[in-house]
Amino acid sequence: MKKSTKIFILPLVLALLVTLAGCAKKQKSSNVYDQVKESKTITWGVKADTRLFGLMSIKTGKIEGFEVDLAKALTKQMLGKDAKAEFVQTTPKTRIPLLKNGNIDAILATMTITPDRKKQVTFSEPYFTAGQSLLVKDDSSIKNVRDLNGKTALAVKGTTAVDNVKKFAPKAKVLEYDDYGQAFTALKAGQGQAMTTDNGLLAGIASENKGYKLVGGTYTTEPYGIAVEKGQTEFADHINKALNELKKNGTYHRLLVKWFDGIPGFNIKEVENS
Known part of the structure; x- marks a missing residue:
């Protein structure tokens, strides 16, 4: 019984030593x-x-x-x-x-x-x-972020989009949603006149939804x-x-x-x- 235990322990020890050596080598090469x-x-x-x-x-x-x-x-x-x-x-x-x-x-x-x-x-x-931009319906009268004054923008909770809209369009109302899918659904339903976030993310939404476009370029640089x-x-x-x-x-x-x-x-x- 003792002899069998030794036989099993030796490979485990060797495996542990190899693993430690490998870790040491990885840590040594820091570049x-x-x-x-x-x-x-x-x-x-x-x-x-x-x-x-x-x-x-x-x-x-x-x-x-x-x-x-x-x-x-x-x-x-x-x-x-x-x-x-x-x-x-x-x-x-x-x-x-x-x-x-x-x-x-x-x-x-x-x-x-x-x-x-x-x-x-x-x-x-x-x-x-x-940079932050706007997504609107093709027939929207909104041309830039300042046109949001007196209107409703749709954004995602926890993003900088909300504060940025208030900075550039202080009279705009902002509705916040849990994710971009919900915000875009709200735009389609007419709950707001524009959705706002990074231009690249809006481009992704526009690429698969005809009838929508980006307007006003970017009004922040990120x-x-x-x-x-x-x-x-x-x-x-x-x-x-x-x-x-x-x-x-x-x-x-x-x-x-x-x-x-x-x-x-x-x-x-x-x-x-x-």
């Missing part, structure tokens, strides 16, 4: 750019529920969108044509913890660059000049950036370099056209000025 360069793989945290940016396809079972295509292009630009981009679904709540835990190398998920977030992560240069772990400046620098190359060679523009061209009221040139 993320060196890691991705060696593996020729970048694991990106992306959205899987946001039309045009990152959405799970029922047909392919894969996440598809502008940010997914941009991540693939950045990976190959940085690491070579044989490099591989891998994807992990993230949400606003999970993306930074996943980055901190090393489950992903970078976040490319409609993440607005803010002073508070800069305390937690290192951002790339902006890759999408997002650019999206790629986030890497705090202090990984070399990695961020290489991302910036790759992004600028994609802009110079036309790849970036082609991806914007692929996903956003033809959406009523959406201004691709405005986005490109990031």
Whole structure:
């Protein structure tokens, strides 16, 4: 009985030693750019529920969108044509913890660059000049945010949209909903004259709902950036370099056209000025 116990314990001890050695090796290599360069793989945290940016396809079972295509292009630009981009679904709540835990190398998920977030992560240069805009019916008389004075705007609870509307149109009434689906349903039902949030998110709604358009351009500036772990400046620098190359060679523009061209009221040139 004692002999049998020893036989089982020895492999367990060896396995534990191998695991600890592996962990120590991972901790020792603290430069993320060196890691991705060696593996020729970048694991990106992306959205899987946001039309045009990152959405799970029922047909392919894969996440598809502008940010997914941009991540693939950045990976190959940085690491070579044989490099591989891998994807992990993230949400606003999970993306930074996943980055901190090393489950992903970078976040490319409609993440607005803010002073508070800069305390937690290192951002790339902006890759999408997002800003708050308005979605209205095609026959609406509303042309810009100031036209909302005396009218009703529809927004999502907990977002900056509510305060921004009150700032630019102090006489507007704002109704708040739990999510964008509810807010758009209210717009269709005539409970308000305009829905407001980021231009990219509104473009996603307009792309699958005929009879609606974006108006007034953007009345706030809230650019999206790629986030890497705090202090990984070399990695961020290489991302910036790759992004600028994609802009110079036309790849970036082609991806914007692929996903956003033809959406009523959406201004691709405005986005490109990031």
